[in-house]
Amino acid sequence: MSSDSPAIPTAALERAAQLRAELARHNHAYYVLDNPTIPDAEYDKLFRELQALEQAHPALVTSDSPTQRVGGAPLPQFEQVRHSLPMLSINNGFRDDDIVNFDRRVREGLKTDEQAEYHCELKFDGLAINLRYENGLLVNAATRGDGATGENVTSNIRTVRAIPLRLQGDNPPAVIDIRGEVLMFKADFARLNARQRDAGQREFANPRNAAAGSLRQLDPRITAQRSLRFFAYGIGVLEGVELPPSHSALLDWYVQLGIPVAAERRIAHGAEGLLTFYRDIGLRRAQLPYEIDGVVYKVNAVAQQAQLGFVSRAPRFALAHKFPAEEAMTIVQDIGLQVGRTGAMTPVARLAPVLVGGVTVTNATLHNEDEVRRKDIQIGDTVIVRRAGDVIPEVVSFVPELRPADARPFVMPALCPVCGSPIVRPEEEAVARCSGGWVKCPAQRKGGLLHFVSRRAMDIEGLGDQLVDQMVERNVVTTAADLYRLGLGSLATMERMADKSAANVLKAIEKSKSTTLARFVYALGIRHVGESTAKELARHFGGMDALQNADEAQLLDVPDVGPVVARSILQFMADPMNVELIAQLRANGVHWEEGASGARPKPLAGLTFVLTGTLPTLTRDDAAERIEMAGGKVAGSVSKKTSYVVAGSDAGSKLAKAETLGVPVIDEAALLDMLPPSNESES
């Protein structure tokens, strides 16, 4: 900073100071307390604003500015570890432009016009760790801390089973710093939070904070109870062995050393190659068992990495390409109620519109009355909304600092907002319900019908939300049985319904008459009877009459059916209106193939299948259903336990995995040969 630098406007000075203070507060909550109060996207906004201010007025930059530093200070309770080589952050990109610019800067830095070679990997959402091995033995583990000094968490890391205490192979390096991310898988996170809740303890905001909180425990026995994982992605000091020439070779070497490396990684060339990887992973993100917040691109050749070097807090040879944030902040304008098909009252937050995960969200579920109370969400609150993958948006928490004086708690009304029947809540249940039943409550009729026609139930295409709404409102349809009495005349009078689409709907209704018992049972919408229970019931009883006449003991014989489910089925079947509905549906032509009870041949019992690619005639769901009907299991990913991989066209990584594991790969024809002959019509 020189004295002749241009004067900085007071407003900029003040704003910068304000931003720095605010960011410092959030850094403390995030890095030290593992308990952030605002979503990352909000933090990033503040961070970028400060960056922009500092860029416009370079004299504003102070050495302690959050833009110049990494992470947060180490906790004093831990012994401090000075990193031999600093542990840095990575620069972020969000838009395609940012990636194109990164690629251009890389080529400029390398002084070449040739396409650059990159290693593409995932950006794991956990915390960075440095593992030091000496002569193959784990001697120290340290968190990133402020990048220069981290916390010694060796005894905690020793409890993480994914991290080997000794490297594989005969010639381990004298010294190696293996760097990577400690993280918690989604399923383990859900289990941990359920346990915390039951124990009346603080829940973690997300898997990242849970991983950090679990690792930075003073008592390693607590860490040992938390399922932590590890993926390696980098290196610090290396002595006694030559560094592999590329990043991909380094990770290959790690695999040989017995260090976990995520399978999703790839070499790509040029900006186009990077963007293709980004889109690919984006499509699979929700299916990954752990959270990622983006992907990372690294120039692959180590010599080129050295040529490009570092800026203050990050390398020039790497870029994190972030996904649209799955969490955002907005205001709860009201809390309404949605009435489900069983009368369940779901409180729904009406939100000031906000962009989450690339989609504008105006409603988010609050799940049930108890959840609203537990999370203490009030009308007027500023809340964090989360929308991950296809999951419906939910309210995660509120921001205490931003609660207005006139915030109002939610009160469950006494009467159903749709039909005016009393709302009841049995003591042992979490859910309040409208007591009107579908006879009195149009909301329940609509919900029931939508469930009946849904893809996994009777699969009637073209009968969407709005059409069902109209049919119920105009009393054209009261029960599912009425659907099979619809004529072109009554359908064509519905709004926005051309003759042609009316004819298509009728065709779809007609087609749905030929179904399976499992689908029919599921479609009835019996409480607690989901798709898999319906399948078990169909398999066990073989026919509808047997199921309708089953007593409690017989029901309890069915795998998957416990006392609660059995009672719910008995109640449903004892209701004369339901008996009448089933009879009418059958009288109107709904039919399925009945089998002898439990006697269906199960030639695939004990076998596990994985489906991949597009099969020539069967849809994935059909194929899975046929396999399950024949006693087989269908799994989502290939492992040594997989019996067969059924591959169609455009089969991807699962096929490759099957080949490396030596799992037999068959086509649809071979699968059909293994199945018992079917009388069910396919089309």
Ligand SMILES: NC(=O)c1ccc[n+]([C@@H]2O[C@H](COP(=O)([O-])OP(=O)(O)OC[C@H]3O[C@@H](n4cnc5c(N)ncnc54)[C@H](O)[C@@H]3O)[C@@H](O)[C@H]2O)c1
């Ligand atoms: N909500 C809040 O209050 C708050 C406060 C502070 C920071 N934050 C969030 O923390 C992040 C900034 O923290 P940061 O400096 O750790 O940066 P970062 O997390 O965005 O990126 C750097 C880190 O990425 C990790 N990483 C994951 N996969 C990697 C891979 N394949 N290769 C290399 N590194 C990989 C490493 O741990 C590395 O330290 C931002 O997302 C910010 O929103 C939020």
Ligand SMILES: [Zn+2]
């Ligand atoms: Zn009602």
